[in-house]
Amino acid sequence: MAQRYAVIDLETTGNSSKKGDRVIQFAGVAIEDGIIVEEFSTFIRPGQDIPVFIEELTGITNEMVKDAPEFQEVASRIVEFLRDSCFVAHNVLFDLSFLQDELIRCGFEGFYGSAIDTVELAKITKPTSDGYKLNQLAKQENLQHDRPHRADSDAYVTALLFLELNKKLAALPLITLKKLHKLSFSLKSDISDLLEELMSEKTAKNEVRCPDLNIFRGIALRKSIHEDGNHHVGISHSYPFDHAKKAALMQTAILHMEYRQQQFKMMDLVYESFHEGRHTIIEAGTGIGKSLGYLVPAAFFAKHHGKTVLISTHTIQLQNQLIHQEIPKLKVMLPFDIHTVLLKGRGNYLSLAKFERALREKDDNYETALAKMQILVWLTETETGDKDELNLTSGGKLFWERIQSGGYIDPELLQPWSSVDYYERATRLAQKADFIITNHAYLASGFLEDERMKPVEGFVILDEAQYLEQAASKYLGSRLDYISVKTLLNRLGTYEQKLLLYKLEKLVRENKLKGLKSITILNEALNNVIYDLDHLFYLLAGIAEKHLSGEGTGRMAIQVKEKPEWRQVTTLVNRMNNQLHYFIKELVERLDALKQKDSLGKNPRFFIGEFEMKVEQLREIELLLKEFFIDPTQSFIYTMSYVKSAPHHGLSLSSQPITAGAALWGTFVASQNSVVMTSAILSAKNSFQFFKTQLGIEDMDIKTRCLPSPFDYSNCVKGLIASDMPDINAVPLDEFVKGAARHIISATKAAHGRVVIIFDSDNILRKTYQYVKDLGELEEFTMLAQGITGGSKLRMLRNFQSFEKALLFGKTSLWEGIEIPRDNLSCLVFVGLPFSPPDEPATEAKCLLIAKQGKNPFLEYLLPEAIFRVRQGFDQLVRSRHGKGVLLLLDPRISTAGYGKEFMEAIPGLKWEEVSLHTLERKIEEWSYL
Template sequence: MIVQRYIVIDLETTGNSPKKGDRIIQFAGVVIENDRIIDEFSTFLRPDLEIPVFIEELTGITESMVEDAPTFEEVAPKIVDMLRDSCFVAHNVLFDLSFLQEELKRCGYHGFYGSTIDTVELSKLLLPTSDSYKLSYLAKQEGVTHWRPHRADSDAYVTAVLFINLKKKLISLPLLTLKHMYRLSLSLKSEVAELIKESIEIRKKSSPIHNPNIEIFRGLALNQSNEIPSVNEGDVQEYPASTEEKLEMLSKAFLHPEHRAGQLKMMDIVYDALKNGTHAIIEAGTGIGKSLGYLLPAAYVSKSTGTPIMIGTNTLQLQEQLLEKELPKLKTILPFPILAVLIKGRANYLSLAKFERSLREKEDNYETALTKIQILVWLTETATGDRDELNLTSGGQLFWERLQSEETIYKGLQEPWMERDFFERAKKKASKADIIVTNHSFLLADFRSENPFFSRVTNLVLDEAHHFERAASRYLGERLDYITVKTMLNRIGMHDQKQLLYRLEKMVQEHGISYTQPYTAIEREMNDFSYEFEQLFYTLARLAERNAAVTGFNRTSIRIHHSRENQGSLKPAQLLAERLIHYLGEIDKKIRARTVLLQAKQDQLKKNQLFFLNEIDSMLTGILQVKSMLHEFFLNPSEEAVYFLETSKSVTHASISLYSQPIDAVKKLWKEYFSRYDSVVMTSATLSVKGSFRFFMDQLGVPDHKDIQKAVFPSAFDYRKNVKALIAKDMPDINRVTSDEYTNALASHIITAASASKGRMLVLFTSNEMLRSTYEKVKESGKIEEYSLFAQGVSSGSRSRLIRNFQNFEKAVLFGTASFWDGVDIPGEALSCLAIARLPFSPPDEPITEARSNKIRLEGKNPFSVYALPEALLRFRQGFGRLIRTKDDKGILLVLDRRIISAKYGEEFRRAIPALEWEEADLSGLETEIVDWL
């Protein structure tokens, strides 16, 4: 039966639990029929109890507004009448429905037992690329005016308009997509299936909709607007050598181009290096126009030589900025056309062949069904098939691993999809490109590949170059975690679980292959491995518990020393590792023997059987990686690597991960990696320490040759005019108080600064634990309840999503660590106050820091002055760079670590940003200082 009537409900309440006495203080209902709003009803309700302060601040509903309002009992008959013969719709339907049910039952009514639709769930399905599914964000995204967020009348109206828009989008989808969605929607939480069924019925009765951008292929509706572009060559003109020529070009993209001498000089240095096969290291301060500073000369060199220029970046944000802002500007400037493309590692792209196969599987897992529907809708929109476009749940991210593109040895497996395969199309585009944008990880992976994709690239521009050393360390290292191995074991499965092992044995029998050793022999070894693996991680958990107590701020990284004096504590783990390596070898040998026999019959196998064998191959690769990691970590450690484990604060065996990283193998990068290029240009806003590139060059093993050009171009901004730099002089000395006392003081200062700056505040930490503790104290204080708080590692979402969410709220505070110290671009009034909780030294007991410091000490040098201090000074400058992003920005820099004035090295931090004038302020005067400046 097609539902014609919907009622959209929103409630404001005194709390979350009606069973504990919480009550409704505002009810709103919006009635929809035939996709039109036909009735609205809203009223305040007298709860006959005090409204909590934080609810007043959140909703704006005060005691005086409800004191003469009716009680719920008085309006219940009208609400029951509105609900009759309707489908109940709400944004997070479980909360509103359950609360309303309890209130109706309390008043003697039976409650509502009709169908429900959750617009959060529906939005996830139909808006799979949305950064957030909060109502206020969706309203802004869909162009709906949300005049009073957290008021039931406004929220209900906005939810109703959103619901109508989502229904319209649903019915506009290809009929084939709707049919797939309907089958999968039976596993969802709300009755979305009925809505999809209604759309299918309407579509069947109406005339077919022809969408020229949609192609139907092998049962999937695909966006076909991702044609591989071709570019007319055009006449390549001479590089604009003079200042006048460059300014004339820039005027095409900018109404009033600024004469930024640093940018123009940078262009000449980059052009000279790329054209003549030399190298350059360039520090280009904020506001210089660094991106155009290398893109313009790169375009001229690429066109004149006929070879592409590679641009390597560290962050997704910079990649998006280059593709969406800087390169379009460049195209308006240039007198000839260019093709610029983005390419990432293969695992970032969807395999259409795998997804097609997954749709044939019966699905009853909620998150997998949700993700499949998201991908079905996304396929009608995406031109790239890039995972980063999607907003996936944690379960969806796990499912993606089954769908991601990968190499295969089986001929024809991708054949029907080869022309449409997203990764293949990305490679084809890149092969025709003048400028190729990629990330540091893919550069490193391609370098180690037997068939490097970028072999024809001879010139590299490495942006965000200060990150490359860390990226290389991570990439050249290894990781082994409990969850990954358990997932692998579950995929293999026992015979009665009907997973890979069972299916492999059935396939062997089906093709008449006889084998002397039965599958039960593999099962025995699987059982033995599983038991011993649990024992290994319980042993590691006990080892972690003994060591975690001596680390600061409940740190969870613990270095594993293989020295003679530590052999006793490691011996139990080593014995377990030896047995695990043996079991893995046997499991691999027995499974591989079966797959080899099946591969010999490859021409006789069906496509789904080839997919299955490919899945087995991936799993065997995983087994060998686990075996190799166990061997290196416990039995044959390298003196050139550092080994450590990480665990959660509670130190459970299931939370443990093992890591290995080279101590300074990255110093070989110049000889082994960069030497493949004729020219390498390395650039960033922060590369120098006290005017020298020595620290950066040592990190990458760059020789100090005369043919390496070096240049520093200071920021184009007037920091004395733009920034007030404050030091909180009454903060306690971090080395003389407990972590709890320090975070209490941090929370007090952050609350005061946030109130004074009206939110718009970013707080940078060096410790996840300190961040979490401070965030919780700020939140629990209730003093800035009306502010939205976002915390890395606490709030859901990637870094870019947290930043976008932060920007979407007028009053917000963002707590970040690690990646938030640089690469974050929040211009204008969205960020007015930057607070630094602690000077950004890497913790000395952090495994990689400790190992590198020991190595420097053995070389007869001081690790603090050679390594720790230069690294911290660079990071401090990077953090400061988040504050002022345009010449009109104005902001507060608040340093909450008093070592900047009390320690001997404090002056070096103050001098790191030479244009600043520093002032000290105590907590009582902090608010006035901030308010007066802003």
């Protein structure tokens, strides 16, 4: 590192020097030849009060800077420190631009040397990092960071981080560095200079190739997993039916292991189910140790009988939890080796053939160039090619859609990469594995359709089985939204825009193809489709706004045949589809004619493959529009979701079978030798009937068992019922909202944060959140609200966990696929019993179907579903034997309605008490300190 690097950090009174904000602390760390050679830091008197927020964030007070020099007094020292240096900072754009403005304001020349952003550098060198904040990266690199948001500490840690990231770059092979260098000119900081220096050093030293890497067609790849041998080998180790033997096994992997009788019972149930070839439903209460409860017996069965056991769970996150946390424990305790393969949908894997072609393209925007650089580095690390290892930007995720496995690609272009193809390797390994770990979404779609996986079917564990119906709905249903359709049409572009359609026409002309329609006619058809698309979604938004009451978002049924206002929509869809059909037909004729040309090179053939994928997407749109508005299927529900803040841009159409679970899983379960379905919550009203009906397995011979939690709920959770909450059906909505808000404020103060509030109505959620916020009594708390404060559900929950004093307003779907770690939730509030709104399209359709069968929809569906949701929330509240939590119900119906007793009895051992708003705070405090 011959270059001198000046690593800088500033603390300021705000974000903009131009708006009068000033520096309150400057810190710099100089690096020469890879060593820290100089440090300089100083407080700076800003000439204005430091805002309270900045004081709390940095710990820098007005008292601390009152005798410090002003900026102009230290400016010359700063200029000297920066001389002949490359400016380095974490989020360099902020520090550099702010410092430039301050230097110029004080009559000095600004800094005009090269600059490197350690955020950008970290994204490239650490493409699998969970996050790129300084504190996150410092933790990952084991760098001590005692005083975050103080310039001296931040600058020093950034300097150490920069040195670590530079080492990672230096460890890359020369061939990867060259490709990175070529792409680096699209970046925002001058990382190209750093790469150039490293390339020169490697060339001079005559680089020794890393034994863990293969250079394949000019791309450095991590060597693949060894694939020899068949892991289906019978073993002499018998399953340990004796509980003492189970305990001895588990003690080898788990320190201070608790003897859990129910966990051992679960192990026996799973083993017997597989051995006897029968189906079993097991409700394994919180704290049993469910994962090992099925993994241990499944391992013994797989090895002893030479079978593959398929394990499916709800989400990719839970898949990863099994692979990275539970399977390693299992391997330590077993007296034999177990081979596990993680298998996901094809689109989760990188197509190296497509990526190779994408690297040759030169029209990179910033996010595409960054994604390519991240992937090049990642390929030297990954053995799976699984995108979930990567942390891509939103633009990077769009780029991934172009390079993911699947879709059409010319076999001749694919063939050179077949030996190292990630998806093909995963399926080969799966065929030899003892365990295949997958997720419900892939099981519902790709896995069942892949003939190569048929031999491994037969013995199955479905964990988090309550989400199987949801997975079936997504697979069997469809979705269409304005943004995705418009994005596809924009990517094609008219001929004048010189995008994909232009490139196709250029190929047609270069190959002198005859007998095709004029490009002018294609242009006109595309423009007509775009015009009709805009008109259609504006029309749909008008219908939605007219029919959906309340604020924010809503969902309504598409009723083309029942309502006259839909006739205009039908006419428009017919016209749009005619234009779309014609446009597709003309594109296909061009593509087919080009494919007949033997003289086409590799690049044109690759382009044709990509374009054919776009044509398939257009065909799908044509079919969906027809299904939604012209020829709907009787057994499906068709709905329209509307966002008032983005009337047509935020509008989406979706479909799902009325009985999605029964349409898929009944057939699946019947076709297997043995299926074990498990979760912490599968029963309602002391019965599995609700769950079995959802999956269409109510008439099958299935063994069922409830294994209660080892926790004493009466000592873990206090159940409180607000006795003075108004009935939502008996008072104006605003009065109900005010009552809910007052109870939420009292509960939050008493619990000192970590409060989650669940709503079954978007409208009530929004109104309550706003009312609590406007009252201003919880200003010391961080308030998060699903669908309001922004970000994904997962991101919002991470934010919730990172603040000691936080409250989260969420919908009934909040828990789906999410587990809040123990001690991160103190109080759970249900604002109203969580019944599905009867006028919600899917609920209405299911209730009508149940009524047609001569049954009571409330007793058969609405009530058990609501009880199920309360139990699901309660499960999040109870995470340890010694925790203390509060479950608060803001609904008088639990005490007054005949069915209220069923909610109270749904959680055995939980003691309920009625409280008024006046006594609520005291009751929670008394319970918390018991």
